[in-house]
Amino acid sequence: MPQVKERPKPFLFPEFCKGCGRCISACPKHCIAMGEEVNPMTGLVPVVLDLEQCNGCALCIDACPEPYGLQPTPAEVADFELQDPEKLFGLRHTEAPAPVDIPDEWIPLPACEPLVIKGNYAAAIGALLAGCRHFFGYPITPSTEGAELMAKFLPKLGGTYLQAVSEVATVNHMYGCGGAGLRCMTFTSGPGFSLMVEGISYMIGAEVPGVFVNIMRGGPGLGNIAPEQSDIKLACRGLGHGNTHAVVLTPSTPQEMLDLTLLAFDLAFKYRNPVIVLGDGYLGQMTGKVKLPPKMLKPGLPSWAVYGDEMHRKNLISSIDLDEHDLELHNLDINRKYEAMKSEARADLFMCEDAETVFVACGTPSRMAKGAVEDLRKEGIKAGLFRPLTVWPFPLPQLLPLLPRAQRIVVVEASPGQLRDELLLALSQEGISKYPRIESVTHMGGILPQQHEIMAAALGRQEALQEVHA
Amino acid sequence: MSTTVFYDRFERHSHGQGLKGHATHYCPGCGHGLAHKFLAEAIDELGIQNRTVAISPVGCSVFLYYYFDVGNSQAAHGRAPAVAIGHKLANPESIVVSYQGDGDLASIGLAEIVSTAQLGVPITVIFVNNAIYGMTGGQMAPTTLMGMKTATSPHGRDIYMGKPMKMAELIAGLDGPIYVERVALFDAKQRNRAKKAILKGLKLQVEKRGFSFIEVLAECPTHLKMTPEETEKWVKEQMQPNFPLGVKKDLTPDPWFEPPKPSFEIDQLLKVVGASSDAPIRSAKGFPSHIAPHDIAIKLAGSGGDGAQTAAMLIARAGINEGFDATHIPSYGPESRGGTSYADVHVAETEVLNPAAPAPHILIAFNAPSLAKFGPAVKAGGTVLYDSSVIHEVPKVAAGVRVVGVPFAQIAVDLGKAMVKNIVALGALHAATGIFPKETFLTAIRLTLKDKCALIPLNEEAFAWGIKSVEEPAN
Numbered sequence: 035m036p037q038v039k040e041r042p043k044p045f046l047f048p049e050f051c052k053g054c055g056r057c058i059s060a061c062p063k064h065c066i067a068m069g070e071e072v073n074p075m076t077g078l079v080p081v082v083l084d085l086e087q088c089n090g091c092a093l094c095i096d097a098c099p100e101p102y103g104l105q106p107t108p109a110e111v112a113d114f115e116l117q118d119p120e121k122l123f124g125l126r127h128t129e130a131p132a133p134v135d136i137p138d139e140w141i142p143l144p145a146c147e148p149l150v151i152k153g154n155y156a157a158a159i160g161a162l163l164a165g166c167r168h169f170f171g172y173p174i175t176p177s178t179e180g181a182e183l184m185a186k187f188l189p190k191l192g193g194t195y196l197q198a199v200s201e202v203a204t205v206n207h208m209y210g211c212g213g214a215g216l217r218c219m220t221f222t223s224g225p226g227f228s229l230m231v232e233g234i235s236y237m238i239g240a241e242v243p244g245v246f247v248n249i250m251r252g253g254p255g256l257g258n259i260a261p262e263q264s265d266i267k268l269a270c271r272g273l274g275h276g277n278t279h280a281v282v283l284t285p286s287t288p289q290e291m292l293d294l295t296l297l298a299f300d301l302a303f304k305y306r307n308p309v310i311v312l313g314d315g316y317l318g319q320m321t322g323k324v325k326l327p328p329k330m331l332k333p334g335l336p337s338w339a340v341y342g343d344e345m346h347r348k349n350l351i352s353s354i355d356l357d358e359h360d361l362e363l364h365n366l367d368i369n370r371k372y373e374a375m376k377s378e379a380r381a382d383l384f385m386c387e388d389a390e391t392v393f394v395a396c397g398t399p400s401r402m403a404k405g406a407v408e409d410l411r412k413e414g415i416k417a418g419l420f421r422p423l424t425v426w427p428f429p430l431p432q433l434l435p436l437l438p439r440a441q442r443i444v445v446v447e448a449s450p451g452q453l454r455d456e457l458l459l460a461l462s463q464e465g466i467s468k469y470p471r472i473e474s475v476t477h478m479g480g481i482l483p484q485q486h487e488i489m490a491a492a493l494g495r496q497e498a499l500q501e502v503h504a
Numbered sequence: 505m506s507t508t509v510f511y512d513r514f515e516r517h518s519h520g521q522g523l524k525g526h527a528t529h530y531c532p533g534c535g536h537g538l539a540h541k542f543l544a545e546a547i548d549e550l551g552i553q554n555r556t557v558a559i560s561p562v563g564c565s566v567f568l569y570y571y572f573d574v575g576n577s578q579a580a581h582g583r584a585p586a587v588a589i590g591h592k593l594a595n596p597e598s599i600v601v602s603y604q605g606d607g608d609l610a611s612i613g614l615a616e617i618v619s620t621a622q623l624g625v626p627i628t629v630i631f632v633n634n635a636i637y638g639m640t641g642g643q644m645a646p647t648t649l650m651g652m653k654t655a656t657s658p659h660g661r662d663i664y665m666g667k668p669m670k671m672a673e674l675i676a677g678l679d680g681p682i683y684v685e686r687v688a689l690f691d692a693k694q695r696n697r698a699k700k701a702i703l704k705g706l707k708l709q710v711e712k713r714g715f716s717f718i719e720v721l722a723e724c725p726t727h728l729k730m731t732p733e734e735t736e737k738w739v740k741e742q743m744q745p746n747f748p749l750g751v752k753k754d755l756t757p758d759p760w761f762e763p764p765k766p767s768f769e770i771d772q773l774l775k776v777v778g779a780s781s782d783a784p785i786r787s788a789k790g791f792p793s794h795i796a797p798h799d800i801a802i803k804l805a806g807s808g809g810d811g812a813q814t815a816a817m818l819i820a821r822a823g824i825n826e827g828f829d830a831t832h833i834p835s836y837g838p839e840s841r842g843g844t845s846y847a848d849v850h851v852a853e854t855e856v857l858n859p860a861a862p863a864p865h866i867l868i869a870f871n872a873p874s875l876a877k878f879g880p881a882v883k884a885g886g887t888v889l890y891d892s893s894v895i896h897e898v899p900k901v902a903a904g905v906r907v908v909g910v911p912f913a914q915i916a917v918d919l920g921k922a923m924v925k926n927i928v929a930l931g932a933l934h935a936a937t938g939i940f941p942k943e944t945f946l947t948a949i950r951l952t953l954k955d956k957c958a959l960i961p962l963n964e965e966a967f968a969w970g971i972k973s974v975e976e977p978a979n
């Protein structure tokens with residue numbers, strides 16, 4: 035080759051030209067002109083090149099907005115118009131390898147004495163043991179303490195604590211960090227959780243895991259900062275637009291704050307879906323005995339992550355799908371996941387074997403109900419406590435065996451009936467129409483149902499029953 | 505120049521079928537294509553294709569991920585910078601590009617872009633400003649020019665709609681960013697500058713120096729209802745005077761972004777959470793069932809500085825150290841800020857069922873209102889301890905309730921530290937009820953003060969005085 039320095043002239047597949055003409059004004063040699071013939075494949079009119087005067091300056095190429103529009107002519111190609119662009123340019127990039135899972139590793143912990151810590155503290159430790167080293171959050175009472183603890187702990191563990199500009203930013207930080215395949219979380223409370231549900235819908239659509247600990251407070255609106263179970267409906271039925279669900283866990287002791295937060299991360303990654311932990315201010319502040327689990331997690335990296343390295347270059351985190359058929363298929367896949375999540379339904383049963391009065395309660399009100407069960411038993415009343423640890427999915431399989439013996443169900447909750455609604459929905463979705471009368475002991479506004487009220491409800495009804503029998 | 509950063513075939517564009525496998529979804533002459541090309545070329549030139557994560561926005565460029573053969577993440581409307589930060593902090597070695605249009609960045613995503621820019625973490629933002637909403641069909645954008653007619657400003661943007669946002673200047677005014685430039689695409693010279701700016705923005709990130717922001721004045725021929733050539737002219741003649749081109753900020757700080765790597769060291773983790781294998785010394789012979797068979801309820805009540813919560817926590821800790829279950833809940837709600845401070849404690853042989861203590865076995869009252877409020881609720885046969893240095897009147901209590909006055913505050917003041925009155929109260933609790941042995945309390949106190957050892961002798965003395973004043977009341 036004598037003229038090594040000769041610059042390649044442009045060439046163009048007419049079917050990849052949109053006929054915008056931006057190359058025309060870019061060419062100082064007037065080599066390019068508007069075409070006159072409609073390209074039958076595109077219905078557009080491509081430009082025509084007359085390269086006699088062309089000096090290979092490439093200005094036209096720089097002006098062309100189409101990736102496969104004007105290109106420098108490859109050296110050895112003669113009849114390029116017959117060829118496919120893929121083959122024409124040879125192997126154009128290094129092929130990214132197929133991503134594989136880097137497995138998680140459980141590391142055994144030495145036996146430790148129980149800690150004496152608050153519920154919020156326990157949830158934060160649960161997250162650390164689950165391998166979470168990234169926290170994003172916005173301060174809101176009564177959840178702030180959890181965030182403060184993470185701010186204190188994480189720098190000592192090489193982790194990242196970022197105070198976001200808002201809850202909206204928080205959930206999107208989580209979308210990014212979870213999308214990169216890492217375990218991240220936030221602590222929030224009702225009004226903040228409301229702001230996050232937009233992003234939770236995106237996370238569900240894009241199948242991004244993440245853990246949300248919502249320390250619920252009184253609502254609606256600004257409400258107050260006292261404990262209410264105000265967000266059961268939002269967490270179970272209202273996670274943003276579209277076909278959304280997430281496992282919703284309801285701890286009731288500091289120990290469960292740890293155990294269920296740990297579980298939340300497991301489930302989030304198992305299903306590639308957000309998981310919600312619903313606590314309340316009372317539980318967050320409650321100090322109790324907390325045992326550490328026998329092991330902690332050193333996370334690997336899932337194959338689907340967009341981590342920003344060679345192995346994961348192929349991946350995409352996205353919730354958009356323009357094709358109706360594809361989006362329906364995606365929703366069917368999501369539904370299959372929701373169906374599978376039903377196997378995660380959990381409940382704790384206390385003195386339920388022979389219970390005629392079955393209390394249904396979760397979170398802090400279940401503690402008052404538990405106290406009531408013990409005292410009612412002393413009075414000779416066969417009471418039991420059915421305590422959902424997941425309110426979505428509702429643990430109906432665990433409840434059904436109790437129904438034949440139960441004379442009534444008393445739902446105890448610090449909400450106008452959000453837990454009762456979940457129970458009723460679960461029953462009706464299973465097509466169960468025969469169940470005992472469902473009564474309620476409820477409080478709102480930050481007042482918790484008290485043990486004596488629960489007992490009074492139970493005793494009052496018992497007496498009424500006895501009167502009927504007499 | 506051609507680049508290898510675009511996919512060979514755009515499989516995500518209608519499954520790569522037909523022409524869509526090699527053509528963008530953009531309208532003829534759209535500026536996005538050029539911005540994409542320059543970005544792809546810069547990624548190529550820096551050799552960072554494997555490390556790059558591109559964040560697609562909502563708007564016409566929502567499908568950026570159709571084209572770029574890099575890690576892709578598609579964000580909610582306006583949130584791309586927040587998503588970008590999530591990716592960058594997850595893997596600090598990744599090179600993260602947040603690509604946004606004007607509605608996305610300068611309207612719905614203002615909080616995200618401003619806070620991210622100020623945060624200054626090295627990411628690169630490409631902001632394509634074409635003065636209009638493209639994807640939704642030509643509505644007014646925050647950057648729409650005054651007088652410009654759009655679908656939602658049919659009579660032209662007027663003063664009631666506010667003036668166009670100059671984002672490059674706004675971002676450059678923040679302390680976070682290190683490099684801000686506004687470029688354009690309307691002629692060869694501007695395109696060359698645009699290329700260089702995008703390359704520079706990425707390079708600063710690769711070098712871990714900081715946040716960069718490149719605003720690209722781009723053409724939307726479709727919604728300007730002009731030919732691409734006319735649109736180029738319009739950007740040059742109409743947009744440019746409103747959005748002056750050029751560098752708005754250019755610093756080259758030393759590389760700094762080296763966040764620590766996550767640690768999964770067991771010892772470090774246990775230390776951080778305060779866990780230990782050392783079993784506490786146990787002194788109790790068994791559960792103090794002389795107070796209640798399986799579950800003892802205690803209420804402590806006073807005002808903010810009385811230390812009721814600390815004392816409550818110490819009782820719970822003492823109970824747990826002895827192998828029992830225990831809970832402590834502080835009073836909750838606005839009243840806790842109004843100066844009053846209540847705590848409910850339970851100590852149970854196996855499990856605390858209900859942690860609330862509306863009718864306690866034991867009340868410790870630090871002031872008169874607390875005693876008046878909770879004294880009558882104490883269970884028959886229970887115990888009331890109150891601060892006799894501030895309370896002079898005792899309300900009616902249930903039958904068989906033992907009422908013991910101890911001058912908690914006076915003793916503490918005499919010891920030279922008013923704060924230890926709660927420890928005096930614990931001494932009194934031990935002496936009056938025998939709930940736990942003395943050593944149990946002292947162990948809990950020492951454990952709690954293990955980082956402030958100097959305070960231990962004073963607290964031990966306060967505890968001893970509490971015992972003494974129950975066993976040998978002064979008068």
Ligand code: SF4
Pocket residue numbers: 043044060061062063064065066087088089090091092093094095
């Ligand atoms: S390479 Fe230069 S001279 Fe040749 S057609 Fe393109 S712009 Fe014109």
Ligand code: SF4
Pocket residue numbers: 046050051052053054055056057058080081097098099100103104533
């Ligand atoms: S700039 Fe590209 S797409 Fe536009 S007319 Fe020229 S070759 Fe065709």
Ligand code: SF4
Pocket residue numbers: 529530531533534535536564634638639723724725726727
């Ligand atoms: S509507 Fe405007 S911005 Fe959107 S693709 Fe078309 S020309 Fe580009």
